[in-house]
Amino acid sequence: MSRADLDKQPREVARMFDAVAKRYDVTNDVLSLWQDRLWRVATRRAVAAEPGMRVLDLAAGTGTSSEAYADAGVAVVPCDFSTGMVGVGKRRRPDLSFVAGDATRLPFADESFDVVTISFGLRNVVDTDLALREMRRVTRPGGRLVICEFSRPTFGPFRVLYSFYLTQVLPRVARLVSSNTDAYGYLAESITDWPDQRGLAALVAGAGWRSVGYRNLSGGIVALHRATR
Ligand SMILES: C[S@@+](CC[C@H](N)C(=O)[O-])C[C@H]1O[C@@H](n2cnc3c(N)ncnc32)[C@H](O)[C@@H]1O
Incomplete structure (x- = not known):
């Protein structure tokens, strides 16, 4: 299945995502060589949530990106439109209050969150601009956006090596670990087709967010974008 097919x-x-839900978390660990755990810590630090704040974790999947906030006593709302991913999440973390919802039509009132965050989800949303505008709508004035998403390694030789890993190694490893190999072919394509750091920053600013900035993780394999409403 190609990204064009999915558009x-x-x-x-x-x-x-329903089809990969059961083995989603273990597959992530293996395919990222456990780097995903570092990326999640960096995201959590950027969100800098404190008790008393309301955080929306959009495209939360199985809730792996949400649980640290709940563990820290923060009111986090994991939201996703894949019933399979949410089902696994609910079994794994029954204490999290998952909400079924589409990023382009969020089932929340205007200005209802202090921070909206999305990890490895925005790339999969078909209408990126609409999702960024919806995220802005549900964020209070002065509230923040934190996006953790795959991006482009900045050092040329590393970029070439990474591209080899994405197109040649990852699909083979995914065949061994995952329950759905098509989905991981899509993963490689969706990463390659996704805008680089500056491109995403421009999309965020274009959707009305201000003070947009980013920093690279693991040499740019992943980028953390931040913005303020
Ligand atoms: C790669 S998973 C990321 C899950 C989680 N945030 C994490 O870090 O593990 C991407 C998620 O985006 C969700 N997603 C994609 N498009 C969406 C949309 N339009 N609305 C809500 N969720 C969406 C998928 O269902 C999937 O669970």
């Missing part, structure tokens, strides 16, 4: 078909995206 304009949010239901297909949801179904694809």
Whole structure:
């Protein structure tokens, strides 16, 4: 299944995640060589949530990106449109209050969160601009946005090596670990097709966010974008 096939078909995206839900977390660990854990810590630090704050974790999947906030006593709302991912999440963390919802039509009132964060989800949302505008709508004035997403390694030789890993190694490893190999072919393509650090910053600013900035993690494999409403 190519990214082009998935464009304009949010239901297909949801179904694809339903299919990988059971082994999603272990597959992530293996394919990222456990780097995902470092990326999550950096995201959590950027969100800098404190008790008393309301945090929306959008495209939360199985809730792996949400649980640290709940553990710290923060009111976090994990939201996702894949019933399969949310089902696994609810079994794993029954204490999290998952909400079923589409990033482009959020089921929340205007200005209802202090921080909106999305980890490895924005790339999968078919209409990026609409999702960024919806995230802005539900964030209070002065509230913040934190996006953790795959990006582009900045050092040329490392970029070449990474591209080899993405296109040649990752699909083979995914075949061994995951329950759905098509989805991981899509993973490589969706990362390659996604805008680089500056491109995403421009999209965020274009959706009305201000003070947009980013920093690279693991040499730019992942970038953390931040912005303020
Ligand atoms: C790679 S997972 C990330 C899950 C989690 N944030 C994490 O860090 O492990 C991407 C998630 O985005 C969700 N997603 C994609 N498009 C969405 C949309 N339009 N609305 C809500 N969720 C969406 C998928 O269902 C999937 O669970």
